[in-house]
Amino acid sequence: MNSKRSRWLTRPTLAAAAAVMIFTASASYLAAPAAASGVAFKDILYSYAYQSIISLHAKGILTGTQPGYFSPKKAVTRAEWVTVLDRMFGLQPVQAAVASYRDVSKQAWYYEWIEAASQLDIVQGSTSANFHPNSPITRQEAALMIARLIRSSEGSEEAVSSFTDADEIADWALEAVITVNRYGFMKGENNYFHPASSLTREETAIILERLLTYSTQHARPAASSVTSIRLGWQYDQTVQQFENTVLQSNINTLSPRWFFLNKTGSLSDDTDSSLLAWSKQHHKKIWAMVGNRSNLTMTHQILSSALRSKTISQLANAVSTHGLNGLVIDFENVDGQDRANLTLFIQQLKAKLKSLNAVLAICVSPDYGTDWTAAFDYKQLGATADYMILMGYDEHWGGSSTPGSVSSLPWLRESVRRLEQTTDPRKAILALPLFTRNWTLNASGQSSASSDISLVEQNQLVSRFSSRPVWNEDIQQYSATYKDTKLHKLWLEEGRSFTRKYRLGQDEGFAGFAYWYPGGASPDLWSSIKNADRFQQRGL
Numbered sequence: 001m002n003s004k005r006s007r008w009l010t011r012p013t014l015a016a017a018a019a020v021m022i023f024t025a026s027a028s029y030l031a032a033p034a035a036a037s038g039v040a041f042k043d044i045l046y047s048y049a050y051q052s053i054i055s056l057h058a059k060g061i062l063t064g065t066q067p068g069y070f071s072p073k074k075a076v077t078r079a080e081w082v083t084v085l086d087r088m089f090g091l092q093p094v095q096a097a098v099a100s101y102r103d104v105s106k107q108a109w110y111y112e113w114i115e116a117a118s119q120l121d122i123v124q125g126s127t128s129a130n131f132h133p134n135s136p137i138t139r140q141e142a143a144l145m146i147a148r149l150i151r152s153s154e155g156s157e158e159a160v161s162s163f164t165d166a167d168e169i170a171d172w173a174l175e176a177v178i179t180v181n182r183y184g185f186m187k188g189e190n191n192y193f194h195p196a197s198s199l200t201r202e203e204t205a206i207i208l209e210r211l212l213t214y215s216t217q218h219a220r221p222a223a224s225s226v227t228s229i230r231l232g233w234q235y236d237q238t239v240q241q242f243e244n245t246v247l248q249s250n251i252n253t254l255s256p257r258w259f260f261l262n263k264t265g266s267l268s269d270d271t272d273s274s275l276l277a278w279s280k281q282h283h284k285k286i287w288a289m290v291g292n293r294s295n296l297t298m299t300h301q302i303l304s305s306a307l308r309s310k311t312i313s314q315l316a317n318a319v320s321t322h323g324l325n326g327l328v329i330d331f332e333n334v335d336g337q338d339r340a341n342l343t344l345f346i347q348q349l350k351a352k353l354k355s356l357n358a359v360l361a362i363c364v365s366p367d368y369g370t371d372w373t374a375a376f377d378y379k380q381l382g383a384t385a386d387y388m389i390l391m392g393y394d395e396h397w398g399g400s401s402t403p404g405s406v407s408s409l410p411w412l413r414e415s416v417r418r419l420e421q422t423t424d425p426r427k428a429i430l431a432l433p434l435f436t437r438n439w440t441l442n443a444s445g446q447s448s449a450s451s452d453i454s455l456v457e458q459n460q461l462v463s464r465f466s467s468r469p470v471w472n473e474d475i476q477q478y479s480a481t482y483k484d485t486k487l488h489k490l491w492l493e494e495g496r497s498f499t500r501k502y503r504l505g506q507d508e509g510f511a512g513f514a515y516w517y518p519g520g521a522s523p524d525l526w527s528s529i530k531n532a533d534r535f536q537q538r539g540l
Contacts, residue, residue, distance in 0.1 A: 011448030034448065041070035043373075045074075049202035050181035052209040061088055062205065072202035074344060079110035080132035081142070081204070082117045088208060089215070089538050092527040097459040097492050098100055098469050101131035108133070119528050120535050122149060129471065140173035140195035144186050147176035150210070163193040170195065185210050193357045215538045227506040228514025229387070229429055231328075232256050234290060237519040239275050246284065247516045249526045254279055255328050255514070259290040259318065265296045265307035267314040271322050279531035287326035287359060290315060294333040304335075312345070316352040326359030328389065330435065344379045350384050361387035361429065365394070366415035383425035389514055390419050392501065393433035402445040404437035405491035407432070408475035409500050416508055431514040433493055434521040441487045448486075454520035457491055461489070476500045495528035502532045 041064055044050050052068060061084065066069040093112030100118040104111055122145065123131070134366035155279045161169060161178055171178050177193055180186040185207055192348070199207075232251040234242045246254065256275060258501070259495075260268040271288070279286050292299045293363055302311055311472070313325060327349075334342055350360045362385045366375050382388050395411045396404035419428060436458050440449040453461075462469060465482035469492055472479060478492040505513055515521070 004431055015280050015417065018188050021138070023214055023218040031307050042068045042179045044070050044072055044202075047072040047202045049205040050229045053202065056208060056212075061208065068200065070506045072200065074204075074249065075136035075198035075205050076201055077134050078131065078137045078141075079104075079108075079114065079139050081145075082123060083113040084208065085145075086113045086116050088212060091120075091531045092534075093496055094119060094527045094531065095521055096495050096528075097455075098462070098492060098496070099525060100471075100496060101129050101133075103130045104133055113292055114523045115495065116527075116531055119495045120503075120531060121500070136198035137201075138196050139193065139199055140170055140177060141188055142199050143180045143195075144173050144176040146183075146207070146211070150179075150183070150214070161193070162191070163188055163314060164192055164536045169193060173533040183214070185214070191367055208514070212350045218538075220537050221312055223531055229514075231389075231429065231512065232289065232518040233257065233514070233516055234275075235517040235519060239272055239278075241519065243275070243278055245521070247282075247288070248523065249515075249518060249521075250530055251515070251518060253283070253285045253287055253325075253512075255287050255289045257291060258288045259304055259315065261290070261295075261298060263295075263301060263310060265310045267311060267318065269318060270424075271318070276322060284327040287328045287361060288318075288324050288329045289330050292331045292334070297329060299333070300335050300341075301337055303338045307350070308341070308345055312349045312352055315349060316356065319353060320395060324358060324360065326353050326386070327353065328361045328363065329385075330363040331375075333372075334375035336371060342375050343377045343384070344382055347384050349398055352388075359386045361389050361398050363389045363391055363431070364419075367418045371400055378419065378422040382427060385427075387427055387511060388419065388423050389429045389431050389517075390415065391431045392416075393431070393516070396437070398450050398452065400439060400450075401446050403437075403441060403445075403450070404426065405477055405479075406436050406493065407476060407501065408477055408491075409497070409504070410475060412501055412506060416504060420508070425509045426511055427510050428508075428510050429514050430501075430508075430510050431516055432498065432501050432505075434515050434517055434519075436490060436493045437470075441488045441489055455522040455525065456520070458490060458523055459494075460494060460533050461488075462492070471496075494522070495524055498525060499528050499532050502529060503536075506536050 008146070015313070044053050047053065051070070053062060065074065081332040092417050094116045095112050096115040096119070097112070102113060104114050108421065112430055114123065114131060114133065122426050155273065160166070161174060163169070163177070173195060177186075177195065181188065190449065229252070230250045231253040232246060232249065234254065234256040244257075254275070256272065258270045258272070260270055276286065317329065318324070329346065329349075331342070347363060353360050362381055365379065367372050367373050367376070367378055367494065375492065392412050392415060393407040395407055396402060416430070421501060435454055437450045438453050438461070442448045461467070461482060462480050467480040467482045469478035471477075477497040478494065479489060480490045480492060481487065502513065
């Protein structure tokens with residue numbers, strides 16, 4: 001192996017930052033790192049990392065290799081390193097439906113830990129998608145992982161290291177080595193970095209404690225993740241099913257589909273009193289959804305006539321009567337000629353809700369200059385409503401003859417950029433898909449049909465047909481094909497791709513997220529989302 005060029009050394013190596021919990025091959029040590037108080041290891045008395053080892057062991061982050069022994073000089077494996085890193089930041093193990101690496105079995109004790117780190121882009125696979133979990137981790141691999149952890153962008157292509165053995169540092173690790181040295185995470189010895197040397201357990205203890213200190217200093221207030229909006233629409237679930245899903249998730253704002261416009265101007269009201277009571281008991285807000293059933297003609301009649309005021313009054317009365325926290329306006333298929341009328345509707349409704357101390361949010365599709373979004377005056381709507389909910393999906397809509405992703409990362413990034421031209425990100429909520437499309441392909445590779453499916457159904461199809469998903473680095477997403485009587489293709493929504501979309505909203509400073517729809521999620525997705533929240537809170 002060429003230590004100067006090997007890409008698998010550089011990318012999967014992410015977890016190096018803190019892995020000191022180094023465990024034995026015995027799964028029992030991995031399963032429950034006991035937070036022993038003052039229990040000393042027999043073999044660390046003369047270790048330079050003595051205090052760090054004792055401190056981290058007391059915190060439940062470090063364990064020994066066997067009872068009473070720490071093995072300070074023993075090399076750390078890549079799987080061990082990732083596991084400790086996850087635990088240090090309080091991340092949850094993720095039983096991902098799609099394995100990121102071919103050499104990491106779903107049955108391995110470290111599978112869920114490696115997936116948790118992979119989804120946060122702390123570790124990456126090589127082109128061969130191998131992780132080499134049992135290989136010792138080197139110091140330069142550790143350096144790259146730490147640099148990725150803090151997402152440092154301070155390096156340059158002309159970076160020059162002052163270490164005497166700088167010529168032994170791989171090209172891919174040079175900037176990272178300079179970064180970790182500058183931050184004081186890894187300092188070398190006598191001006192030598194020893195890039196290809198295996199990282200030992202005692203070295204790991206020192207690095208881990210430094211990272212803990214750094215993350216504590218840069219941690220964001222805990223309240224920030226609590227007050228951020230996490231909205232879930234109730235769809236295709238009973239009230240009890242919806243409540244159970246909410247309890248598994250990070251959802252703090254419920255949006256049941258209770259109100260719909262009618263052509264007579266009367267409001268269809270399906271408010272469920274049991275969900276109202278449950279939401280108060282569990283300290284969840286309710287922003288009820290108001291829909292137009294995608295009826296262009298009816299919507300025009302209401303927005304352009306006296307029925308507009310009638311509808312607004314009914315909505316305000318419903319908010320007051322039921323004690324709702326807000327409304328989410330979700331009008332689809334609105335005629336472009338109603339652009340001014342839609343803006344007026346939002347302005348007048350906002351005036352009514354303001355006196356009730358209720359929130360008004362409006363759903364908008366990304367602005368690509370099509371007829372579908374002609375009715376949205378993004379600047380005026382963004383100035384009036386409390387929140388704009390950007391529907392970050394339907395890149396390839398169901399009726400398209402061209403199959404493709406529901407929401408690829410580049411498309412979503414561009415959609416966000418366009419919204420930010422007119423709307424303050426702090427007033428924006430990013431709606432993400434917890435569904436995908438099953439495309440049926442014809443002989444030319446075009447779509448002959450498609451159907452929306454949940455992520456549970458998606459995963460079942462991949463498993464049933466033994467389809468091997470392929471990761472596309474350009475769109476940051478897996479795709480998979482299978483054949484029954486016809487050829488099908490899926491662009492998967494799962495933890496790895498979903499977390500990248502989620503972190504986009506975090507990085508842009510959005511007010512929160514919305515999920516269409518919680519009932520479509522596979523159970524592992526909620527662990528992935530909670531990990532993203534936790535990771536951001538730690539300030540990395």
